[in-house]
Every structure is written in C-alpha cells, then in structure tokens.
Amino acid sequence: MEELYTLEREVGRGSYGVVFEGRMAKTGQKVAIKRLPCSNPECVELYLQELWAMRTTARNHVNVIALHSCLLQTGSRSLKTLKPGKLPLRLVESVLKGSVVAAKQSQERTNPQSNTRRRTNSGSRLQDRTNTVQARAHLQNKDESNASDSTTPQRPQSRVRKRPAPREEEQTAPLRCLALWLVMEYCDGGDLNQYLLSRPPDAQRNHSVVQQLCSAVAFLHSLGITHRDLKPDNVLVCVMPKGPVVKVADFGLSKMSEGSVDGGLTRQHFSSTCGSDFYMAPEVWGGLTYTAQADIFSLGVMFWAVLERITFLEEGTTQEQLGAYVCKGRSGWLMPLGEALWENADAPAAPPPGPATCALLLEMLASNPDARPTADQLGARVRSALREDSH
Template identity: 75%
Template sequence: MEELYTLEREVGRGSYGVVFEGQMSKTGQKVAIKRLPCSNPECIELYLQELWAMRATAKNHTNVIALHNCLLQTGPRSLKPLRPGKLPLCLVESVLKGSVVGAKQSQEQSNSTQSNNQRTRKNSTSKLQDRTNTSQNKSKSDAITPQRPAKRARKRSATEEETQGTQLKCLALWLVMEYCDGGDLNQFLLSKPPDEEQNHSVVLQLSSAIAFLHRLGITHRDLKPANVLVCVSDKGPVVKVADFGLSKMAEGSLTGDLCRQHFSSTCGSDFYMAPEVWGGQSYTAQADIFSLGVMFWAVLERITFLEEGTTEEQLGAYACKGRWLMPLGEALSENPDFPLCIPMKFKRAPPLPPAPGPHVCALLLDMLAVDPFSRPRADQLESRVRTALRQDAHCA
C-alpha cells in the first residue's frame, strides 16, 4: 500500500467504533480514521452497510462525508487496502453464518496461536503508525444518546482480538475519511452566537444531501446533529452527513422512489425518530424527512435539550408533557392530534435567532406530519425550503 497513515489522537468514541484524527504520512493531509472491531456478526453487518453506503456516495456530493480508503486489519499490526467494489468475503460469511469466521474453537488453539502472533508481531511491518496507542485500549463505551437499537453485543478488547489466532480473517475495518475541523453540528452552532443566514445555509445543504442519498437509494435512518459534521471554509460552514452504520440501500433499482421500500427494525435516536418508527410500524425513507424536520426546527430556533445524565446541550425539538421533555415522534405516535407549536411559544434564554416566518413554519409542519406520505419527498425538499425562505424574506 503506497499511502501510510499516522494516528494523532482520538476524537470520538461511539457504540460501535472509535474515530481518530490522523494524517497521510506522505502529504501530511489530515484525515479521520474510524476503527470498527469485527468481533460480532451483528456489528459486522452494520459495518458492511456503512462501507457499502459510503462507497456509493464516494466523493460525489460536497455535503456527504467522503471515503478515501478502506483497510482490512488481518493481524495486530498488519493492514491491507480493500479493493474498490469488493467486500471482505470472511465478513460476509460471518454475517450469513451468524458467527465470526475463524473464531477460536478451543483453549488449546488459542494458546498456540497466541504464541504465533507474538512471533509474527516482531517481524511484521505496521501499515498504520499509532502515536496514541488508544486503539490498543478498548474500554466498553456507553451508548451515544439518543439510544441505538437494543441487543448490542459487547465489544471485545484489542487484547482479546489479538488472541483469536491466525484463523481469524479480519480483526477490524479501518475507514479513512475526510477530516472535518468544525466538529459536529451541535458543537459548531452552539459554540457561537446565532446567525440566521448561516442557519438557512445549513438547512439548504442538508436538504441537498438527503435528496442525493435518496436518489442513490440510501435511507440514512439515524439523522441527528451529532451525525452531521462541519468543515470550516472561507465561504462559510460546509456540513457533511456522516455515520451510515444504520443506513439501508435499496435492493435493485427503485428509480429514486424509496417510498416503495419498507423497513421494520426499530432504529435511530429517540428525539429524532418518526412516529411510525416509535410505533413499531413499517416505515419508509420518509422517516428521514421527519428526522430532518426535527433538526431544521431546532437549528432555525436554536432549540436545545439536555439528555438525562449529561451536561452537554443538544439541538433538537421536542414536546412538553408537564415538566418532562418528550420526543416529537413519541408524542405523535401516542396522539396523532398532538399540537405542534411552531415557532415555540414559551420563553427561552437569549441569544436567539429570529423566529422562522409563516412559510417556513408551514413547511416544518409538513415535514413533521404523522402521515409519512403527507411529508415532502427528498427530491422536492430543497426547492420547497428555498421557496419558503424567499417568501418569508419578502414578508419581513
């Protein structure tokens, strides 16, 4: 492999992997490097979905995170690049069989292969230099809230992975992606005073990104500010939709009509999930539009909440039930006639951007409709956002 990468520091840790800031050794270009440990068939399936979706998007849209390279870790310090268009057969086999291919069969095999690995480690040349050694220190991480799907498997530590032996075909996938210096959307927007023009730009960029993904047959299924990264440029922030671990790609050609593909698994993040997902019903890509509606409302009005047990504010609209906050999707699932007050009526702490105008409010209500087919489709959304913003500007 011609390009070598150096890990600089850990910048994020989630339920399924760890993200490092790194650089290309030859050019010094900054990259983000995500390590996904392949210790469980359910997790492996999510990794392959993410890889497949990111390969489909590649570098084709400025508002979708770009994948530069994918590396297959076959030993404690040995990696090799994955050829474009190919999936690791050992990982596909693990998903189909429901067990990790090459996992240890007995304690004797484990002891034997551990000593082999120790000898191999002395002679092997590392393809990935780790200055932080954090990839060798895997502690069980808490789920990023809102919660991921239930029944996640425990992550195996790096030490356990190394003792799996030569029979284990893949220890981890490493995804090398473009680096975003502005953090996620929560961090970026809440770290500075409200900027109405900037908020409008963010909403338009996200509309364009989701239209692009849906045209490719990709339903994201976990849209939230934490999964939107920001690159700072001279012309303003460029937002990038990221984290495709829960995404689904359409089987065959649907000619851009994802409303005909239905999903049944409940997944996503509580405060952004659509009512049909909350209700355990079959749902389509229109669930993404509801999630966007929650994000747009929060961005335009600077609505934040604190997840229980945390002190970091998150962008997200919600319903109020007494003194408790309730996800919009859950409230609408329980009561389809639940009134949504856009803009919010109760007082919030300054500084606040101007409240969205009547045309934008009407669009948000459409995006947050209980009936998925009453929501605008992704290919209509960017045009509708532009029109609503222009009409409200003329009314001001």
C-alpha cells in the same frame, strides 16, 4: 497499500468504534480514521452496510462525507487495502454464519500456503501515536467546558432509546477477525451540535445548513439509500472561508434499495426500530413498517431545532444538543415529537418561524408519511419558504 497513515489523537468514541485524527504520511493531508472492531457478526453486518453505502456515494456530493479508502486489519498491526467494489469475504462469511470466522482458519481453507500469503499481504502499518489516557481526559474537559446552565431542559435517562451497546460478553470476547479501518475526509468543525452551539445565532448560517442538508438527503435517496439515523451528531462540519460546509456521516444504520421511484420516494419498507429517539418518526416509534420518508421527519426535527436554536440535555450528560420536543406536565418532562405524534397526531403546536417555513415544517413533521414532501421536492420548497419569510 499506497499510503501510510499516522494516528494523531482520539476524537470520538461510541458503542461501535473509535475515530482518530490522522494524516497521510506522504502528503501530510489530515484525515479521519475510524476503527471498527469485528468482534461479533451483528457489528460486522453494520460495518459492511456503512462501507457499502459510503462506497456508493463515493466522493460525488459535497455534503456527504467522502471515503478515501478502507483497510482490513489482518494482524496485530498489519493492514491491507480493500479493492474498490470488493467486500472482505471473511467478514461476509461471518455475517452469513452468525459467528466471527477466525482469520487463520479462513486462510487455511482458501490456501494451503497460508503462511506465504500472510507474508505477501501484510501491507503497511499504522503508526499509532495515540495516548488514550490523555485523549479521554481531553474529551472530558471539553465536555465540562461546554456544560450548560441548570435551566436547560433535560431529557430523563430512562427514556433514552439509541443504538444498543454491544453486550458485555461481546466486548470482552477475543477478537479473531480484528477490524476494519475507514479512512475519511477530516472535518475541522466537529459535529453540527458543537459547531452551531459554540457560535452566536446567525440566520444566514442556519439557512445555509438546512439547504445543504436537503441537498445531501435528496442525493442519498436518489441512490436508494435511507440513512435511518439523521441527527446533529451525525452531521459533520468543515469550516470554510465562505461559511460552513456540512457533511452527512455515519451510515451504520443505513439501508440500500434498488433505487428511487415516483419522484424520489423509495417504496422499500423497513421494520427494524432504530435511530435516536428525539429524531425518530412516529411510524418508527409505533413499530410499523416505514420508508425513506422517516428521514424527512428526522430532517424536520433538525430544521426546527436549527432555525429556532431549540436545545436539551440528556440526563447524565453535560453536552447540549439540538432537538425539538414536546413538554409534558407541570414538571416539563420532555417527549420526542415522534413519540408524541404516535400517541396523539395533533400533539405538536405550530413551530414559531415565519408562516411559510412553519407550514413546510408541519408538512415534514406530519404523522402520515405520505403527507411529507419527498427529498427531491424538499430543496426547492425550503428555498422558497426561507425567501418568502425573509421578505
């Protein structure tokens, strides 16, 4: 292993892993390090999908998060670097068999001199300086400081549909295959929610963000990658002197096909209902098969929210989020656009930006996936609409 990484602090935690801020010991370069515990085959499959997608994108696009390296944890604190283009066979075996393969058993099957192999592959070690209690307190204080006033529309908790958390027995089961560590570029601006909502509205900044997102998704679709969970939480921001540079991240739900056809529209069909409810397309809500055009709908929701600064609160949270929705009834109950369109194709009213941008957004949010522009068409269409409305 070439570098030694130092963990500085925890910066994010979700159902599937923990993200740390860290540094390369030799250069001092700041990096983001995501630890993905390999506790069950379902999680392992998501991790391998994310790894494969990030390796495919490599460092070839400025608006897609860059992967520096991937490490396989083989002991309590020992790691080894995975070679480019290679997947850890032990984890692939776990996915195929439907159960996590114990590291010791796997090594004994592949090499009778397992003890020798463990010594030669022990690799370098992560210097963990993380204080979990302080990190959690820091994140809690940050959430409280960002709390919005009580007039901000709230989303009922009972209707939230996001990635399912691992079952309790899976979380408490002993880890026999330990973890994957993804070392990625560090984004100092946080996610898109944090970055935009902590600053005054700025039309030029908003236009730059939506155009960069167009470019990123066109690049992913050209490689046959459908993200399937596009939302502001999964867009990170690097603060640069000339303005923000956004990075599409979190490829755990992504799917890859052999490539794109017909000008960028992949014909690969998917059936799994996944994503986050405020950004899911109608066909996903309805349990139908869908294509990469579901990503275009998610972008439409994000663009509308970014351009008009539309926000909401999830029930039980204090973090304001960007997202468009339909208000139902006198109580102002919030319904995601995709759900509303699945129930009634004429549900959303025309969004309020200028007429050219309004027309484009309505196309992106069409209930018929084939009526939406493809990713490779979108960049030019967005630039033209924003230019026309600015005049």
